[in-house]
Amino acid sequence: MIVTTTINWLFACHVSDVPENGGVCVKFENEQVALFHFTRRNEWFATQNECPHRRQMVLSRGMIGAQGEEPKVACPFHKKTFSLKTGECLNGDECAIKTFPVKLVGEKVFIGMEAG
Amino acid sequence: MRIVIIGNGMVGYKFCEKLVSRTHPAQFQITVFGEEVRPAYDRVHLSEFFNGKSADDLSLAPSSWYADNNITLYLSDPVHRIDRHSKTVISHFGLVVPYDFLIIATGSAAFVPAISGVEKQGVFLYRTIEDLQMMRDWAPQARTGAVIGGGLLGLEAAKALIDLGVLETHVIEFAPRLMPRQIDSNGSSVLETRLRQLGISIHTNKGTEAIEGGQAISGLRFSDGSRLSVDMLVISAGIRPRDELAGAAGIKTGTRGGIVVNKHMQTSDPEIYAIGECALFDEMIYGLVAPGYDMAEVAISHILQGEKIFTGFDMSTKLKLIGNDVASFGDPFASGENVRTIVMEDSLQGIYKRLNISADGKTLLGGILVGEAGSYNMLLQTCKNKLVLPPDAGELIFGSRVAGGDQGAGVTALPEDAVICSCEGITKAQICSSVTGNGCETVEAIRKCTKAGTGCGGCIPMIKDLMVHAMHAEGKYIRNILCEHFQYSRQELYDLVKIHSYKTYDEVLDNLGTGHGCEACKPAVASVLASLWGEMILKKGNDTAQDSNDRFLANIQKGGTYSVVPRIPGGEITPDKLIVIGSIAKKYNLYTKITGGQRIDMFGAHLSDLPLIWEELIEAGFESGHAYGKALRTVKSCVGSTWCRFGLHDSVSYAIRVEERYRGLRAPHKIKSAVSGCVRECAEAQSKDFGIIATEKGWNLYVCGNGGSKPQHAKLLASDLDSDTCIRYIDRFLMFYIRTADPLTRTATWLNKMDGGIDYLRNVVVNDSLGMAQQWEAEMQSLVDSYECEWKVAVENPEVRKRFNHFINAPEEKDPTVQFTALREQKRAAEWK
Ligand code: SRM
Ligand SMILES: Cc1cc2nc3c(=O)[nH]c(=O)nc-3n(C[C@H](O)[C@H](O)[C@H](O)COP(=O)(O)OP(=O)(O)OC[C@H]3O[C@@H](n4cnc5c(N)ncnc54)[C@H](O)[C@@H]3O)c2cc1C
Ligand code: SF4
Ligand code: FES
Numbered sequence: 001m002i003v004t005t006t007i008n009w010l011f012a013c014h015v016s017d018v019p020e021n022g023g024v025c026v027k028f029e030n031e032q033v034a035l036f037h038f039t040r041r042n043e044w045f046a047t048q049n050e051c052p053h054r055r056q057m058v059l060s061r062g063m064i065g066a067q068g069e070e071p072k073v074a075c076p077f078h079k080k081t082f083s084l085k086t087g088e089c090l091n092g093d094e095c096a097i098k099t100f101p102v103k104l105v106g107e108k109v110f111i112g113m114e115a116g
Numbered sequence: 117m118r119i120v121i122i123g124n125g126m127v128g129y130k131f132c133e134k135l136v137s138r139t140h141p142a143q144f145q146i147t148v149f150g151e152e153v154r155p156a157y158d159r160v161h162l163s164e165f166f167n168g169k170s171a172d173d174l175s176l177a178p179s180s181w182y183a184d185n186n187i188t189l190y191l192s193d194p195v196h197r198i199d200r201h202s203k204t205v206i207s208h209f210g211l212v213v214p215y216d217f218l219i220i221a222t223g224s225a226a227f228v229p230a231i232s233g234v235e236k237q238g239v240f241l242y243r244t245i246e247d248l249q250m251m252r253d254w255a256p257q258a259r260t261g262a263v264i265g266g267g268l269l270g271l272e273a274a275k276a277l278i279d280l281g282v283l284e285t286h287v288i289e290f291a292p293r294l295m296p297r298q299i300d301s302n303g304s305s306v307l308e309t310r311l312r313q314l315g316i317s318i319h320t321n322k323g324t325e326a327i328e329g330g331q332a333i334s335g336l337r338f339s340d341g342s343r344l345s346v347d348m349l350v351i352s353a354g355i356r357p358r359d360e361l362a363g364a365a366g367i368k369t370g371t372r373g374g375i376v377v378n379k380h381m382q383t384s385d386p387e388i389y390a391i392g393e394c395a396l397f398d399e400m401i402y403g404l405v406a407p408g409y410d411m412a413e414v415a416i417s418h419i420l421q422g423e424k425i426f427t428g429f430d431m432s433t434k435l436k437l438i439g440n441d442v443a444s445f446g447d448p449f450a451s452g453e454n455v456r457t458i459v460m461e462d463s464l465q466g467i468y469k470r471l472n473i474s475a476d477g478k479t480l481l482g483g484i485l486v487g488e489a490g491s492y493n494m495l496l497q498t499c500k501n502k503l504v505l506p507p508d509a510g511e512l513i514f515g516s517r518v519a520g521g522d523q524g525a526g527v528t529a530l531p532e533d534a535v536i537c538s539c540e541g542i543t544k545a546q547i548c549s550s551v552t553g554n555g556c557e558t559v560e561a562i563r564k565c566t567k568a569g570t571g572c573g574g575c576i577p578m579i580k581d582l583m584v585h586a587m588h589a590e591g592k593y594i595r596n597i598l599c600e601h602f603q604y605s606r607q608e609l610y611d612l613v614k615i616h617s618y619k620t621y622d623e624v625l626d627n628l629g630t631g632h633g634c635e636a637c638k639p640a641v642a643s644v645l646a647s648l649w650g651e652m653i654l655k656k657g658n659d660t661a662q663d664s665n666d667r668f669l670a671n672i673q674k675g676g677t678y679s680v681v682p683r684i685p686g687g688e689i690t691p692d693k694l695i696v697i698g699s700i701a702k703k704y705n706l707y708t709k710i711t712g713g714q715r716i717d718m719f720g721a722h723l724s725d726l727p728l729i730w731e732e733l734i735e736a737g738f739e740s741g742h743a744y745g746k747a748l749r750t751v752k753s754c755v756g757s758t759w760c761r762f763g764l765h766d767s768v769s770y771a772i773r774v775e776e777r778y779r780g781l782r783a784p785h786k787i788k789s790a791v792s793g794c795v796r797e798c799a800e801a802q803s804k805d806f807g808i809i810a811t812e813k814g815w816n817l818y819v820c821g822n823g824g825s826k827p828q829h830a831k832l833l834a835s836d837l838d839s840d841t842c843i844r845y846i847d848r849f850l851m852f853y854i855r856t857a858d859p860l861t862r863t864a865t866w867l868n869k870m871d872g873g874i875d876y877l878r879n880v881v882v883n884d885s886l887g888m889a890q891q892w893e894a895e896m897q898s899l900v901d902s903y904e905c906e907w908k909v910a911v912e913n914p915e916v917r918k919r920f921n922h923f924i925n926a927p928e929e930k931d932p933t934v935q936f937t938a939l940r941e942q943k944r945a946a947e948w949k
Contacts, residue, residue: 013924022660024924054948057933065634074635076664
């Protein structure tokens with residue numbers, strides 16, 4: 001079976017709205033997405049904003065960094081860390097978080113959400 | 117081959133884990149029946165459920181793990197019958213599953229003595245997560261609670277009652293003393309005194325005859341005719357192995373319970389094995405998890421035609437009553453002609469230690485530790501491995517003078533096959549080779565690689581020592597480096613940043629580090645930068661390197677709201693300012709509380725309200741209290757000579773002077789101070805990082821005190837100082853600390869690690885032995901001069917202000933997931949998960 005999914009690119013904000021090497025929270029209807037600008041690596045990432053550990057809407061306020069080459073975010077509450085690429089929990093004990101593709105068009109940042 | 121496992125507890129799970137790691141998925145068809153509603157969890161750490169761990173946190177593996185490993189898991193479906201004839205098990209819901217090998221891992225149940233009234237509401241057992249959930253739900257209405265049973269588990273349950281907020285806790289023990297199976301009577305009486313100090317009442321020699329009350333418990337009646345009214349009871353009077361299935365199937369069981377097994381863990385039916393707390397080996401039930409894991413290993417070995425056999429297990433234990441360590445190891449009661457005992461008792465501090473030593477003074481046979489069990493691991497290893505004792509064996513309990521020194525030597529002396537982690541059965545050789553062979557150079561890496569330290573966790577300090585030992589042996593210089601991104605200690609980094617005048621995190625990382633940073637080095641470097649240059653911490657480039665609380669200039673609370681703590685120097689506040697706090701709290705719907713630091717905390721502020729609240733506070737003359745920063749917190753004061761009939765000097769004015777001097781100062785950890793007006797010490801100055809107490813002639817300066825989980829009294833640094841000299845000494849002391857301490861190290865810990873201790877520190881600060889005094893005073897002065905309230909800067913800067921919105925694309929909206937509930941006419945954060 002071939003499953004095709006359509007990605008909707010939703011406008012999030014402007015590049016300058018996001019702090020360097022930090023994140024912001026973007027609202028799409030009822031969904032909260034954490035958007036990060038990893039300026040040092042010139043990369044953008046988007047994940048769910050909710051930390052699965054205690055279900056807190058805070059990952060956008062987390063600190064980003066790297067473990068080896070793996071970019072990651074640490075939750076401000078108990079420092080559980082998640083890969084920004086795959087969403088996998090790097091402490092091995094929480095479930096993974098959702099990640100979303102990010103696209104830049106000029107100064108505008110778009111986040112790709114599955115249509116559904 | 118079909119393997120069926122009855123019981124999905126700790127040992128049943130371990131059996132599965134070991135089996136799948138040893139065999140090919142196609143080799144066995146594995147089915148597990150569990151009676152409880154959830155997959156196996158960590159019963160050993162059950163009590164942590166009351167300290168915030170959830171059922172998921174305690175879980176040993178999620179349901180998906182079983183599926184991923186081709187294990188069929190039936191939960192909430194206990195096995196009802198074993199049919200040995202057709203070699204099948206029949207479950208409660210009627211599933212019939214055939215086996216080639218059957219593993220019984222049904223554990224044990226709490227033993228409930230025949231007392232009338234055990235069915236009443238408010239009477240609990242202490243075995244499963246459900247038991248604890250029911251206790252938690254009941255506890256809010258209970259004032260007085262009791263535990264029947266003064267053994268290991270009973271005492272843990274008593275501690276749980278205290279944690280649950282039950283005001284009065286009793287322990288009822290039938291025997292004449294506590295923990296009769298583990299410690300001797302002297303140890304029991306020291307323990308009793310300690311527990312009484314914790315607020316637990318102990319009743320020994322008491323037989324419970326009846327539980328009184330209507331539907332719910334109201335009290336206990338004892339055989340001596342006395343009564344005790346309680347509204348909650350936990351029964352922890354021992355365990356009974358769950359052998360009922362085996363018994364009904366005609367498998368041999370012991371007279372006092374337990375499924376009889378041989379050294380291969382086979383029951384009287386060779387195709388059926390029993391492991392864990394339900395198994396009776398050599399007339400003994402092993403009520404600990406480590407022997408159970410060993411049994412799992414042995415059973416698997418036998419099924420796979422290996423050689424391992426079970427030979428009994430050491431029952432050494434250490435109880436986890438916070439601050440009240442109790443441990444016993446080897447033969448704790450050894451006595452007689454061939455045994456010499458060394459006993460140390462300090463009734464003042466509640467410490468009792470006993471070592472049993474062979475008559476020739478060479479080997480340690482066993483011992484007991486009450487009140488302080490820091491040396492437990494080393495003593496246990498010395499005992500188990502029959503290491504030759506030093507000539508003065510008493511040192512082992514009195515502690516040698518050189519702190520830390522002898523621990524390392526101890527590890528070296530251990531034989532290669534010494535079992536370090538008894539839960540997982542990992543030896544010294546395995547740990548060392550994970551360091552040398554697999555390059556594990558952190559405890560975390562060793563845990564992942566070997567599984568050592570993943571059980572009860574008691575061996576972790578020893579794993580750390582072994583790691584250091586193995587790295588040393590390889591000629592590796594162990595440096596106290598920050599993290600994978602910086603090969604420097606905090607002190608080295610501080611000096612380098614200073615020499616090169618680096619001002620931003622990226623600059624420091626580009627020039628002194630590698631990679632892209634992480635949550636360990638970012639705040640540490642940001643703190644060094646703040647201590648050195650005193651610049652506004654949210655300056656672009658350093659803002660996202662701050663710890664989350666620093667980044668938002670407030671402490672994050674449950675639910676994602678923040679607390680607001682304005683500075684109230686010395687605890688002095690005018691009525692007008694009190695009114696301002698009250699009206700702001702009302703306007704923004706904040707919960708208010710007087711803190712332990714003599715000021716007022718307002719909780720529950722939405723991120724986007726923070727700048728608005730601070731604008732109003734600043735307008736009224738308040739400034740940031742740095743409650744979020746690794747910075748000066750409060751300088752507490754007593755009322756002092758202006759009102760107090762004993763006051764020698766004006767402690768409030770001096771406290772305000774000190775607080776205003778050091779406010780905003782960034783340090784490796786938070787710093788606290790206090791000033792008392794006389795020796796009565798109402799401001800508790802001797803529990804602070806630096807504390808000042810008035811004397812007839814001036815001020816006494818104490819340093820390196822700490823509250824927190826390991827309280828420590830401050831030590832006298834200098835006496836009878838005049839006000840200015842005292843400040844100069846504090847300047848030097850703080851700069852020395854800021855320059856040399858490791859990240860997140862309070863002054864007390866810093867001093868504890870300092871060679872030469874307080875005498876050395878006094879030499880540096882008072883006698884200027886390093887010749888740094890002048891420079892440090894000047895550096896401190898420049899930090900004092902550059903102070904500005906960071907909240908003031910933040911609210912005036914639109915770029916910074918923009919960061920205080922929850923949604924970047926909907927700045928006017930608050931996080932809709934934030935929830936509060938009502939509590940005593942105020943609000944509180946909704947409970948998480
Ligand atoms: C509010 C307050 C409790 C209260 O309601 O009274 C409090 C609240 C917190 N304390 Fe505390 N501590 C408070 C007084 C204390 C005291 C008593 C004192 O200062 O006189 C102590 C023991 C004294 C000491 O520090 O030596 C204390 C020892 C701790 C510790 C343990 C520190 C240690 O060295 O072991 C922590 C954890 C840490 O800092 O790592 C901590 C951490 C915390 C944190 C920051 C936990 C956190 O990360 O969220 C809490 C933040 C609440 C907030 O958002 O404001 N708090 N805390 C007190 C604020 C005082 C103030 O006005 O600033
Ligand atoms: C509060 C507490 C603290 C403890 N602290 C420590 C400690 O510090 N150190 C230590 O070593 N040990 C400690 N223990 C003991 C340790 O938890 C046990 O030794 C360990 O759990 C035994 O594992 P087990 O698998 O044999 O039994 P269990 O973990 O009890 O598992 C048995 C499972 O089998 C299930 N079962 C029973 N009958 C059936 C059936 N017919 N069909 C299906 N399922 C069935 C039970 O419901 C249970 O889930 C503590 C125990 C408690 C309760
Ligand atoms: S410490 Fe001294 S001055 Fe302060 S309140 Fe107590 S008695 Fe009075
Ligand atoms: S809520 Fe994120 S780590 Fe605990």
